[in-house]
Amino acid sequence: MYALPVTRFIPVSKKCWIPVAALIVSTSGSAIAAAKRNKQLRDQSELAVVRSTKTPSLKRLGVFVSAVICWCLGAHNTAATANCPASEPLTWVQLEAVVDGDTLLLSDGRKVRVIGANTPELGYGGKAGQPLGSEAKTAVTTFFQRGAPVGLQIGQDSADRYGRLLAHVFRYDGISLAEYLIASGLAWHLAIPPNDRYWQCLRQLEAVARKQSLGVWSHSEYVPKPVRPLSSADSGFQRMQGVVQSVNRSNTGWWLHMGDLAIRLQDRDLVYFDEVDPHRWLHQTLTIRGWVIDRSHSGGVKNKGYPPFMINLRHPAMLESIVRE
Template sequence: MIITRSLNKAPSQFWLGVFVSVICFFSLPAVAAELCAASGKIEWAQIKKIVDGDTLHLRDGRKVRVMGINSPEIGYRKKDDPGYPQPLAMAAKQAAENFFSSGSKVGLRFGELRVDHYGRVLAHVYRADGASLSAHLLSQGLAWHVVVPPNVSGWQCLQAVEIAAKKQSAGLWGHLAYPTKQANHLSMNDTGFQQITGKVVAVNRTRGGWWVQLGQLAVRVQDKHLKYLDDVTPQDWLHQTLTLRGWVIDRSQSSAVKKKGYSALMINLQHSAMLK
């Protein structure tokens, strides 16, 4: 627990390396959930249903989107789509169900933004003993680590768990269905959550932010998020190779895209944990 507290208060490459070494030395799934254990103000509730790895329903009617992770999609509304459920989606759901197998009590630590635009509660989720669901899934490679400001609490610990899982090629890190895609070779089928790499060919300043061109992908960086990107100047990325992750959006129907020939695919970059 000392390592976790130090890491949360003063994130550094030194402590990140120490943390990764610790969880790699021990059985990763066994220690990861405890190292990122519950802290701060926790609200306790009862689970009604595990929907998938990163979504659950409570008995009081609330729907919860688990903070810190994105798991493969089951695609309940896409039963006729051969791409669903995505590989390891059912394994992530099963792992979440097994995580709470001893009872239905769940702890919630809410984000600064408590509800998303779908009406879901945004929270870190814990078992009755304080163990973290996000860390548990990340340790098995059944989810990707994500950070969406302003909900940034605990990201250093979860990032370290993912790094350790990646070193062991756990789950999706060893699965052929989840390669890092080349920005120059993206198609309109490459929407949704992706990991993408490419060379920055253009950087443009606009009102309120920056547009960074990465192959076929337009990357939006808003000024309000620069503080989460170590106050970088995006202009410094020109001609550099970046690897990032996030949700790719199809904006091909936008009038501006059609008139000015902008890239039809875009992604929002909001935090350093989503960038390499």
């Protein structure tokens, strides 16, 4: 006969779940096999079934429950419930350090780039950091209780060009890091296909933060930049604004020119737009966000008279507004 101690997590409030042990006695071979298969499960955030031949110590259980309760009560929680809860089971990992507002270092050495949010940059290599960059990092540090598990939902595109793992990141209570940062005004919402899950929810949270002039939405550094003149200093993530002067078709998509900036909308991404016709944007003022790429040193760009900078428009969430002239 085997006694299988089962640890389940039950809610004691909207902010905290605690483990409660139940004892299941079974003589069936399937129960024994199940116990053997699961004896390696140690993640306190999942259902754990562990093989044992005696009832677990109530003293040990009490200490464990008390520790979790203290952890929950001491956690920094900014919302009672998750606005953008995970849509599927999460992979729970251990957080080693916070690199910056949207990058985490795991205990196994992997770096995670948070999907759905982009925070101001910290200063590196003698380059000055952007306003609110250090505040975003501090906010992430306080968002996760030290030593607490971190839930990951890996993106369909699982890695970026720097080798970082791309994932939606969640806290023990189901609140995502992206929603926390965006709702606090410490990040801009991003939607980059195919990793665009939760984009409607995150966009709504950003609209509220923007209306309340929180964080980046009240800082003069982050108003949309005009598309002319642009310099190499304008490379990187930006919010850009200008009038579309021409719309041209290529073999792989559309090119819109406005000032020193060219916008590329590829055919592969048209599925995310609702029957868009780029010709309708001609002579209209667009406000767009994304990464500005400096191509001013390209001979082909110079010879053909193309705008020296470009930005990819891959999702409607990155197109903030269209104003008819």
